[in-house]
Amino acid sequence: MTAEDTIERYATARFVVKEAHEARWARRIAVFFLQLLILTAILHRFFGLSTQAAINLVWVSGAGLAVAVLIALVSLIRIWFGGQTGAANNFAAIIVGLIGLAIPAYFMSKAVMLPVLNDIQTSPDEPLQFTVLLDQRPRDANPLVSQSPEQVRLQTEAYEDIGPIEVDRSAGAVYTVVNEAVKQLGWTVVVNEAPGESGIGRIEATDSSLIMGFTDDVVVRVKGDDASSVIDIRSASRYGRSDLGANAERIRAFEEEVNTALEKGEKTVLEQAAAEPEEKPVAAPAKQVKKKQVRKRRARRQPQTRSRQQRRRVYRRR
Numbered sequence: 001m002t003a004e005d006t007i008e009r010y011a012t013a014r015f016v017v018k019e020a021h022e023a024r025w026a027r028r029i030a031v032f033f034l035q036l037l038i039l040t041a042i043l044h045r046f047f048g049l050s051t052q053a054a055i056n057l058v059w060v061s062g063a064g065l066a067v068a069v070l071i072a073l074v075s076l077i078r079i080w081f082g083g084q085t086g087a088a089n090n091f092a093a094i095i096v097g098l099i100g101l102a103i104p105a106y107f108m109s110k111a112v113m114l115p116v117l118n119d120i121q122t123s124p125d126e127p128l129q130f131t132v133l134l135d136q137r138p139r140d141a142n143p144l145v146s147q148s149p150e151q152v153r154l155q156t157e158a159y160e161d162i163g164p165i166e167v168d169r170s171a172g173a174v175y176t177v178v179n180e181a182v183k184q185l186g187w188t189v190v191v192n193e194a195p196g197e198s199g200i201g202r203i204e205a206t207d208s209s210l211i212m213g214f215t216d217d218v219v220v221r222v223k224g225d226d227a228s229s230v231i232d233i234r235s236a237s238r239y240g241r242s243d244l245g246a247n248a249e250r251i252r253a254f255e256e257e258v259n260t261a262l263e264k265g266e267k268t269v270l271e272q273a274a275a276e277p278e279e280k281p282v283a284a285p286a287k288q289v290k291k292k293q294v295r296k297r298r299a300r301r302q303p304q305t306r307s308r309q310q311r312r313r314v315y316r317r318r
Helices: 003-011 021-046 051-082 087-113 132-136 149-158 171-185 246-273 286-317
Strands: 119-121 165-167 188-193 200-208 215-224 229-237
Touching (some): 021 051, 021 087, 165 246, 171 200, 171 215, 171 229, 215 246, 229 246
Antiparallel strands (some): 119 229, 165 229, 200 215, 215 229
């Protein structure tokens, strides 16, 4: 065999490069569970999928996405040392998996940092009671019971800013502000009882989360007389051991809306109590103004005409 034959043989040789098959499966698994997560949110929010089933599917989707990312990382290490192909599929699986895990990871961080509570209220010692919503809650929902001393302590430590709102206004006026705040927040009102002779007004409403559409129940009470009032609110989740801070954020948004409305009302009262501006003299009609101006011009011209007549008389005498 000559040297030319050897060169030609190696020039036409084909080297078989193996593909890392797990890379392709990692991408498929990531895409599948991301689609399952999106479909779960759509079915629960718009097509009546039960909340408990939606929660289970979210956990399954998160676990599947985590497995896909883990497989992709192991496959990348194998490709690095073995020289197989499929790195593009692995990177695609990691990107898709991280996108799907972003929202669950955010809520998981809240679950770690916040206390395990699903019922927040401004007056734990005197809890507000649900009436109509109590019958509308599903049978498998969290029970509505009074907070234990340990739960009261956890709420006080975690949410020191949450408490009753005391206002130096009549119960009727405050109830009107509260009712407007509930409308601005977009809650679905179920009970709307204005304060009567007892001086107690109540509102029961529901609110849904933005992404998954989880429903929580809210009750607001306005209690007072003609001089002062107190606003209390309670927000309770129907499912889950932890609300991930949703009830506290809802109460804060409500209190901020009420305080803003009350501040606007106080400014309006101050403006009405301020001294009225001095009335400006009303301008005379246009015809009268023109007549006055013509008279002034004639008055100015009269001395000049008299002086001319006197000069003419002097010239005639001369």
